[in-house]
Amino acid sequence: MNRVIVIEFITLDGVIEDPDGSAGTPGGGWAFRHGPEAVAGDKFRLDARLDTGTLLLGRRTWQLFARIWPQRSDPFSTAMNRIPKAVASRTLTDLGAWSNSTLLAGDVAGEVPRLRDRGDVIVAGSVDLVQILVEKDLVDEYRLLVFPTVLGAGRSLFGLGTPPTDLRLLSVEQRGAAVLMRHERNR
Numbered sequence: 001m002n003r004v005i006v007i008e009f010i011t012l013d014g015v016i017e018d019p020d021g022s023a024g025t026p027g028g029g030w031a032f033r034h035g036p037e038a039v040a041g042d043k044f045r046l047d048a049r050l051d052t053g054t055l056l057l058g059r060r061t062w063q064l065f066a067r068i069w070p071q072r073s074d075p076f077s078t079a080m081n082r083i084p085k086a087v088a089s090r091t092l093t094d095l096g097a098w099s100n101s102t103l104l105a106g107d108v109a110g111e112v113p114r115l116r117d118r119g120d121v122i123v124a125g126s127v128d129l130v131q132i133l134v135e136k137d138l139v140d141e142y143r144l145l146v147f148p149t150v151l152g153a154g155r156s157l158f159g160l161g162t163p164p165t166d167l168r169l170l171s172v173e174q175r176g177a178a179v180l181m182r183h184e185r186n187r
Helices: 059-071 075-082 108-118 127-135
Strands: 004-011 054-058 085-088 101-104 121-124 141-147 167-175 178-185
Touching (some): 004 127, 054 108, 054 127, 059 075, 085 108, 121 127, 141 167
Parallel strands (some): 004 121, 004 141, 054 121, 085 101
Antiparallel strands (some): 141 178, 167 178
């Protein structure tokens, strides 16, 4: 069965905002301060899902990724450039900066089941989009790369008003200074 998989860099206190520092927030860049071992390559263990799935992104994350990935040619970057990308945006019109990108028209939550019919849906970053998917109970799995950082402020993965959800731990693996935790929704 195809899944909706949310992948996030996250601090120990649950913040997912500005892990690379590109947004210029006061605590930004926290993930990259821990060295390349945790952030390079296929850190979320996506493997073949990059060949068979769809990457679902919000506007800001797509714009950031479109500046980074197209210029890279290592095996992981090649997979990221090749995977079909669905972009949830009300303002973007030109998606030519990153190959295989298409705009999602209309209700994103309504489009997710159609995307899932074609393969796994991987949602990276995109906190607003993720919170919509959480609210609509569309997330099957979380792959969280937890960094040993406490920020005390910033946007968190699960905002106020998130519905109670029980998850089941699938695996835990050290990735440099961080820990990759995989949880799935108890259904």
